[in-house]
Amino acid sequence: MSNIPLMRRGAALAAALMSASLVLTACGGAGDKAAETRTVKAAETRSVKAENGTIEVPVAPQRIVTIGNTNLPFIDLGGKPVGVTAVSDSDLAVLPAEQRTAYEAAEIVGSDGGEVDLEKLAGLKPDLILVQFHSNDWDKVGKRLEAIAPTVLWGLDTEWKAFAEAIAEAGNVADALGRQKAEFKEKVTKIKETYGKVTDGTSFVDVSRGDWNDPGTFYLADIGCSEIARDDIGLDLPEAAEGKDPLAYEALPFEQIGELSKYDVITYPVDAEGKPTKPFVPVVETNTWKALPAVSSGRALGVFCPGNNSYGPVIRYLDSLDSALATLPAEK
Incomplete structure (x- = not known):
């Protein structure tokens, strides 16, 4: 949407402008051509607010480079970047086929946000660069990115729904976002209506383990997909006290697995085939x-979480959660 204001003028002013226009057309001066160029340029850009200020971006960008955490959310919205930074093999493995194709068609311009090959990036002639990475990385390459093309930066603390909205606006993929939001709302409503009587008064705990964890340790997941279950679905899941680090940051020894017996239902991570993740x-x-x-009563539920930073993977998570909750016995 253009940010040029719509002005209303009276009939007399309109007539005067028409007369002036005829004179200028007859003269064919350079001034009116310059003014026309400025008008066209203004009509083709719009302002978006970002971490690095208010940025003028193309209304319909054609050559977008995504850096850091913007890669997969933009592709999830149907975007086809010309350049990307590398993502992990595990993230690629859970992508739908068409999204993986879009990622693999792009030029890799760096291993991560702070290690961008600026010469290669510039060679792609981008008209927009979308960025989310650590502020230290921005200090390192931010100004040089802005010198190449309009660059929109988001901080790492941007909430995932707001992040999706912002990427859709800047990248001109709002139509896809609208469809995803509607599907997300529909699935959340269905789960709450279908399982509300089963989940009300039921205590849940989401446990996990990553390949970064030390041997013999696990953690309670209160961030990531469990946030969706807690904040959108309304499941009773533990979370860190306000102002404290997430529970997920604390590695717990296997000796504490027995303490999970105080919860009615346990959720844990599985892959797309429903098997426990390797870690x-x-x-x-x-x-x-x-x-x-x-576990012994069939109330330990494996749930697939392909990601939680855009609507597409969250919707897939909700489908998995829906299927898992359907297996719960009627009585605790």
Whole structure:
């Protein structure tokens, strides 16, 4: 949407302008051509607010480079970047086929946000650069990115829904966002209506383990997809006290697995085929896990979370959660 204001003028002023226009057309001066060029330029750009200020971006950008965490959310909205920074093999593995194709068609311009090959990036002749990475990386390359093309920066603390909105606005993919938001709302409503009687008064805990965890440790997940379950679905899940680090930041020894017995339902990570993720397998193989009341009674639910920073993967998570909740026994 253009940011040029619409002005209303009286009939007399309109007539005067028409007369002036005829004179200028007859003269064919250079001044009116310059004015026309400025008008066209203004009509083709619009302002967006970002971490690095108010940025003039193309209304319909054609050559977009995504850096850092903007890669997959932009592609999730149907975007086809000409350049990207590298993403992990595990992130690529869970992408839908068409999104993986879009990613692989782009030129990789760096291993991560702070390690961008600026010469290669400039060679792509981008008309817009979308960026989300650490502020230290911005200090390192931000000004040089802005010298190449209009650059829109978001901080790492940007909430995922706001992030999707902002990317859709800057990247001109708002139509896809509208469809995703409608589908998200529909699925949340369905889950709440279908399982509300089962989940009300039921205590949940989301446990996980990553390949970065030390051997013999796991953590309670209160960020990521569990935030969707807690904040949007309304499941009773533990979370850190206000102002404290997330519970997920604390590695817990396997000796504390038994403490999960105080929860009615346990959720844990599985892959797209429904098998425990490779890092979590050591947890489910322990006798302590197998002895948990939730596990022995069929109330330990594997849930697939392909990501939580854009609507597409969150919708896939909701589908998995829906299927998992459908298996819960009627009685605790």
